[in-house]
Amino acid sequence: MTEEYWIISVPGKSTPRQTYDEVGTLDSLVALSDDLAKLDHYIEGVAKKLTQFFFHDILDDDRNRLAENLVLGPNGYDPIRYTTEFQWDHAKYPTKQSLKNLSDIIAKATTHIENELKLRSQSYNSVKQNLETFEKKQIGSLLTRNLNDIVKKEHFVLGSEYLKTLLVCVPKAMVNDWYGKYETLCAMIVPRTSEIVAQDQDYCLFNVTLFQKTEDTFRHKCRENKFTVRDFTFDEKAFTNERDKIRELETERQKLYANLVRWLKINFGESFSASMHIKVLRVFVESVLRYGLPVNFVAIIIHPTRKSTKRLRDVLDQLFGYLDQSDRSIYDEQIDIPGILALQQEYYPYVYFKLDLDYIDMNKK
Numbered sequence: 001m002t003e004e005y006w007i008i009s010v011p012g013k014s015t016p017r018q019t020y021d022e023v024g025t026l027d028s029l030v031a032l033s034d035d036l037a038k039l040d041h042y043i044e045g046v047a048k049k050l051t052q053f054f055f056h057d058i059l060d061d062d063r064n065r066l067a068e069n070l071v072l073g074p075n076g077y078d079p080i081r082y083t084t085e086f087q088w089d090h091a092k093y094p095t096k097q098s099l100k101n102l103s104d105i106i107a108k109a110t111t112h113i114e115n116e117l118k119l120r121s122q123s124y125n126s127v128k129q130n131l132e133t134f135e136k137k138q139i140g141s142l143l144t145r146n147l148n149d150i151v152k153k154e155h156f157v158l159g160s161e162y163l164k165t166l167l168v169c170v171p172k173a174m175v176n177d178w179y180g181k182y183e184t185l186c187a188m189i190v191p192r193t194s195e196i197v198a199q200d201q202d203y204c205l206f207n208v209t210l211f212q213k214t215e216d217t218f219r220h221k222c223r224e225n226k227f228t229v230r231d232f233t234f235d236e237k238a239f240t241n242e243r244d245k246i247r248e249l250e251t252e253r254q255k256l257y258a259n260l261v262r263w264l265k266i267n268f269g270e271s272f273s274a275s276m277h278i279k280v281l282r283v284f285v286e287s288v289l290r291y292g293l294p295v296n297f298v299a300i301i302i303h304p305t306r307k308s309t310k311r312l313r314d315v316l317d318q319l320f321g322y323l324d325q326s327d328r329s330i331y332d333e334q335i336d337i338p339g340i341l342a343l344q345q346e347y348y349p350y351v352y353f354k355l356d357l358d359y360i361d362m363n364k365k
Contacts, residue, residue, distance in 0.1 A: 005083060007279060009287040009299040009351035010320055029285055032099055036282045039107055043278055046114045047271040051359050053121050054264045057128075058257065063360055069261070070359055072269035079272055079357045084301055086276055093277055103281060106274045113267050120263060124256045131249040134242065142203040143169050147232055148239040150198045155207045156234045163190065164212045169203050169228040178206060178227060185221040188214045205230075279353060286351045290323075299351075316350065324349035 051070065059065045072082045088095070093102050137146035147167065156165040170178045183189050188211035198205045210218055219229050280299075287297040304312050346352065 004304070005080075005355040005357055006302040006304065007283055007299060007351075007353040007355060008302060008316070008348075009283050009290075009297050011291050011323070012296045012298045026289075028100075029289055032103070033282070033285045033289060036103055036278060036285060039103060039110075040275065040278045040282060043106070043110050043271060043275045046110055046117075047268065047275055047359075049114070050117060050264055050268045050271060053117065054268070057121065057125065058260055058264065067360055069265045070268055071265070072272055079359060082272070083276060083355065083357060084303075086280070086301075088280065089273065089277065099281060099285065103278065106278055110271060110274050113271055116263075116267070120256075120260060124253070124260055127249055127253050127256060131246065131253055134246050134249065137242075138246075142198060142200050142205045143228060143230075146242065147198075147205070147230065148235070148242060150205070151207075151232075151234065153234070153236065155197050157209050158234065162211055163209055164215060165193075165207050165209045165234075166215070166218070167197065167230045167232050168194075168206045168208060168222060169230055170206055171226065172199070172202060172204055174226065175204055177225065178204075181225060182206075182208055182227075185225070186210075186214050186217040189218070279355070282353065283351060290351055297351075301355075313348075316348070320348075320350045322349075 051066070054069065055061060055063075055066050059069075067078070071078055077085070093105060095102075097105070138149065139145060142150075151167070157163045158165075168178070168182075178194070182194050183191050190209040190211075193209040194206045196204050197207050222229050283299045284295075287299070288295055291297055302312070346354075
């Protein structure tokens with residue numbers, strides 16, 4: 001079973017009441033048809049941006065949670081049910097408005113959603129990235145991680161005018177080399193001042209005290225011996241400040257997260273609903289262009305199975321092939337027919353649009 005749906009429109013049999021003035025001139029309909037096709041494509045793109053950000057950045061690729069949140073309106077319909085039970089929203093899109101005005105209302109609302117998405121996603125990702133940067137500094141190898149939560153005041157000689165304590169990262173396989181060499185790497189190293197401050201799977205972190213004026217020479221000799229001097233200045237407040245910053249960022253992230261979930265849920269519904277209303281306008285305009293005035297057509301939604309697709313096409317061609325009096329082969333030449341083939345590669349005797357409603361699978365990585 002596929003989540004592809006079809007919207008088709010065929011001539012009706014009842015006597016219509018619409019007049020030329022209510023619908024518009026042929027030229028205006030042709031122009032509107034092209035605009036609606038582009039707008040339809042744009043709105044679908046915005047809806048996909050919303051779900052992609054929702055899925056990957058907010059829900060961590062959790063398809064079940066995405067399905068729970070991709071709902072529309074107070075009834076909480078999923079996209080499929082909303083589509084198959086679609087009803088025009090007269091309060092939001094009054095049918096007394098012209099077709100052009102209705103499309104402009106929908107376009108304006110969708111542009112606002114897209115702009116808001118950009119601002120909200122940038123704000124959230126900025127906080128998230130800053131938090132991840134701080135958190136990464138608290139983990140990982142002793143060669144790169146933040147040391148404020150590891151070292152203590154007693155590991156250093158502080159307040160001396162001449163002495164300085166450095167931290168050196170030594171591969172575990174070279175610990176004996178360190179003990180045998182560190183006092184002779186250069187002059188003016190204080191003997192027996194090195195001890196293990198911390199260790200992980202690959203490295204041991206040592207402190208060592210020396211006279212400040214020999215620091216550059218000591219660093220050079222350490223590099224020659226594959227010992228790494230960490231750039232570090234002891235600050236008693238640093239650990240507390242970083243911990244407070246992490247808490248602050250996490251609180252901000254959680255607040256933005258909760259607001260984003262609500263906003264994305266609401267505005268996916270808004271954008272999807274806008275997309276369906278635009279498709280209804282397209283069906284109307286294309287049907288008038290295809291079947292002429294007065295307005296008289298019937299539009300339906302079909303959900304074909306994969307196995308039935310070809311047979312269904314054949315049946316529809318048998319029923320409505322008479323509508324196409326032209327040579328069907330000309331459409332294989334990709335001739336541009338305004339109002340009918342705009343942004344659409346497939347041509348049939350009846351009005352046809354394809355709907356892809358599987359917003360869950362389309363967001364797979």
